[in-house]
Amino acid sequence: MPTLFGTPLRRKEDPRLITGHATYTDDIRLPGMLYAAILRSPHAHARIRSVDASEAVRAPGVVRVYTGRDLEGRLGPIPTAWLVPDADLKTPPHPALASERVRYAGDGVAMVVAESRAAARDALERIRVDYEPLPAVVDAEKAMEPGAPLVHEEVPGNLVLHWRAGNGAEAAERAIAQAEVVVRRRLRNQRLIPTAMEPRAAVAQYNPATGELTLWLTSQNPHIHRVLLSGALGVPEQKLRVVAPEVGGGFGSKIPFYPDEALVAFAARDLGRPVKWTEERSENCRATTHGRDHVQEVVLAGTRDGRITALRVRAVANLGAYLSTAAPGVPTILFGLITSGPYAIPHIDVEVFGVLTHTTPVEAYRGAGRPEATYLLERLVDLYAREIGMDPAELRRRNFIPAHRFPYETPTGLTYDSGNYERALEKALEALDYDGLRKEQEEARKRGRFLGIGLSSYVEICGLGPSKVAGAVGFQGGLWESAVVRVHPTGKVNVYIGSSPHGQGEETTFAQVVADELGVPVEDVEIVHGDTAQTPMGWGTYGSRTTPVGSGALALAARRVAEKARKIAAHMLEAAPEDLDFRDGAFQVRGVPERKATIQQVALQAYLAWNLPEGMEPALEASAFYDPSNFVYPFGTHVAVVEVEPATGQVKLLRYVAVDDPGRVINPLIVDGQVHGGVVQGIGQALWEGAVYDENGQLLTGSMMDYALPRAGFLPPIETYRTETPSPVNPLGVKGVGETGTIASTPAVVNAVMDALAPFGIDHLEMPLTPEKIWRAVREAEARKGGAAA
C-alpha cells in the first residue's frame, strides 16, 4: 500500500531556503532589542584577580555589563546531563561566567549588553581583567601525569571518568597471550571543530506581566534546552518557551546547553528588553564544543588464517575544561560498546579514561564515539591483513557476523537488530570492480604510480534509544519521541513532533510517511517542529534518531487516526469497520466500491460531530509516544581509491564508493544527500581537518583561514549504493543514515592512503594526512631503505 515511501520527492523545506525567506535565529529582530557580546579569556588557565567593568559601563550605548560575581545565586551552574554510571564520574561546577579562574582560552568572563552589536563589541575592550596566568595542560595524557596542572581542584589527576566495557579483561588478556598474531598500535583520533555554517545565536524576550520567557536558539533539542534552562534560571517550565527556528547545521555542536544562551535569557529577564547574541566564527572555533580527541592503544589478536580472537582498547579521551552536556556518554557508551563493529570477536576489553584539560569542551560531533571506534577497528583490521598477507576484503568477510546470527549479542552487551554485512561488502566490491582495480594497482606500481584501495566496514548504533537503557547508562532523560497527527475539517493535516531536524529533511520524509498512512496528498501534510509551545515533548535530533524514533511515533499516531477514521466511515456507510478497505485515501465497502467515504469526508464528519458512532469523541487527531524497544544498527562498506604522489605527498581521491544499509529508505534523494555530506566530513578528518593548540593552550586553528574544511574542488563524486535490511524493531523498518558517512569514510581514506604507501613500508601515519606528513614519511622510508642497502 505505501506509495510515497521510497520516493525521491524534492524537499518541502526548500522553497523558503532557496529564496531567502527562511528565518534563522540571527534573522530575528524585535522592537527594543539589545545586543550582547561576551568577553572571553585569552588565557588557557589563569586566576582572575579582578574584573573592572566601570569604564565599559560608561561606554556609549552600553546598557549593562555582567560579570561572574553579578550572577552568583541568580543563574545556576551549567549542568552535565549524561551521568555515566560505574565510571567514578566527577562533575566539576561550570559557572555561566568565570569569576575566580578561567580554564580555557574562550571561557566567558563578562557579558556586555548594548544598544547595538557594534557598541557591545566595542565595550568589551574597555573591560579590564587582571589575570594571573597559570600553567596550562592541553594534552590529555600529560594531564594525567602526576604534578600536571589541575583544571578543577575537585578532580585529582584531571581524571573525570574511568570506565570499562567488554566480556572480561582477563579472558581477553589470555586470548592475546595465546594468539598466533598480535597487532598493536597507538592511534590518535584528532580533535575536530564541528563548524556548522551557521554560528550559534540566541534571542530572548521576557514579558514581565506574564512572566513568560521566550528563547529562540540554534538548538538541536529545544525541549532539552527548555528543561535545563528552567533549572538554571529558575523560570518555571510552563512559562518558558524555547524555539529552534531554522537551524543552519549542528553536527552535535548545537546539542549542549551553553553558558551563553543562559546568559542571554538571564539578561532579557533582568533588563526587561529583548536581547540577541550571535557568536563570531572565531568565537565559534573557541567556545563552541569540539569533537573526537582520543589517544588509543589498541591490540588486535588473531589466527594466521585471519580469524580475530580478541580486541583490547585503552583510550584516553580529552574532554576539555568542563564536562559538556552529553560529553561523558560519547567516549564511553557511544564508543566503547560499539568496538565490536561488524565482526564476531570472542573477547573484547575496553578501558576509557576521560580527562580534563585547558581546552574547549569536547562533545558529540557527527558520529560521536562511533567514528572513533570504527577508525581503530578498521585501521587494525587492515594492519592485521597486511601482517598475515591476506586481502583486506577477504579478512573482513571471514570475520563478519553472519546474516543468520541476528539478533546478535556483542561481547559489550549490545544486541544488533539485523544485518547482512557480507552483502554490503560484496556490493561495494562489485561496484568498484575490486579485482580489476587490484590488478590496475599492481600495474601502476610497476610504472611508479601509487594507487591505494581502502575498505571500511562498519556497524553503528543509532536510533537512540530505549528509555530504560538511557536510564541504565545514566542519560538524564528519556529517548522516546512523540507526535500529534491532527487532521483538520478540510482533511489537511498538521503533524506536531517533538524532535527537531535542522537540515536533515524530515519535514519531507515525515510528510511522506503520514501521507501514506492516511492516504492524503503529501502537499496536504505540514510538519511542525522546533517550538516547545507548539509541539509535544521530544528529546532532540542527534544520534541518527529522528527518522527511526520520530517516524516511529508519527506512524503510530497516524495509524490511530486511521483507525478512528475507519470507525467513523463505517458508521457513515452503515457497514462494519472490518468490512471496509482503505485504499487511495478512501474507505470502501468491500465488494461495493461505489459505497465509499474519503478521508476528507470522514474528517469533516468527525468535526461536525452530528452523527458519530455512539460514545465517540469528536475531531480527528491522535498522539503517540514511541519508546523503541532496541537501538537500530545501520551498516555498510565504504571504499576509497586514492593516488599518492610520493614526490609531493599529495593525495588524490580517485573514487569513493559507499554502500550503506539504513534499513528501509523513505526518500532516496535525502538519504544520498546525508551520505554525501557525512562522507565528506569524514574525508575532512582523514586528510585536512584538525584543531591544533600550542602548549600554552592557544588555539592555532581558530578561524576558517587556519582550520582546513573540505572545499568543492578537492572531492571526487561519491558513488552511493544501498542494501536494505529492514529493522525488525522499528514500526517502519527504518534505521538511520545521518552519521554513517562520517563513521565509515575516515578509515576508508586512511586505509587507502596506507595501501598506496605500502611499497614504502609505511603502514600507519596519524591524521590528518597532509602532504607534508606523507612527504616526510616517504623520505624517511627511502632513507631507511637506502641505509639498509648500504
Next chain:
Amino acid sequence: MEVTVRLTVNGQPAEGSAEPRTLLVHFLRDTLGLTGTHVGCDTSQCGACTVLLDGRAVKSCTLLAVQAEGRAVTTVEGLAALLPPEARVEGLHPLQAAFWEKHGLQCGFCTPGMLMTAADLLSRKPDPSEAEIREGLEGNLCRCTGYQNIVAAVRLAAERLRAAGAAAVGGEAALAAGAAAQGGAP
C-alpha cells in the same frame, strides 16, 4: 556618526543610514532587513554572504556599506527577478529550481551565497565542466551536502539556461556587469 547610503537593491532604490565602518552584509541584513544573505565567518572564507554587486559576485563582508553607494546589489531575494518570467522555472531562477530538484541544500545556510556565486559563474561560463564548477565554488563553504548535489544543480541550471537561451544574470544587473567590465561607471 552615521552616514546615508543610497544604492539600488534588487532593482529598487534603497537607502539607509550606517556607520562608516558598517559592512555591506550587516547593512543589508540589519538596516534593509534582507536576511537571506548570511554571515558565516569573520575572515572572508565561507561565502555565505555572497551577493551580486553590479552583476558580479562579491562577498558582502569584504565591503563597507558606503562602498556600495550608487551601485546595484542583488541578493538572493532578488535572484529570480534577474530573469524575465519566461526564463524562470516555477517562478524561480533556474539555479534555485535546480538546487531544489537536485537536493543541493540541507540546512540551507550556505545556499544563498552558493546561488549567487553560481549565478556569476554561469553568466561568465554558460557551459562549465564539473571541474570548472567545483573550482568556481572554491570560495563557498558548505558543511552539509559534500558539494556533490550543488555541483549537479549548477550543471542542471546551466543546461536549462542554455536551452532557454537565457543568461544566468540578466536585466539591469547584466548591463551593470557589462559596463563595469568595460571600465565604465554603471
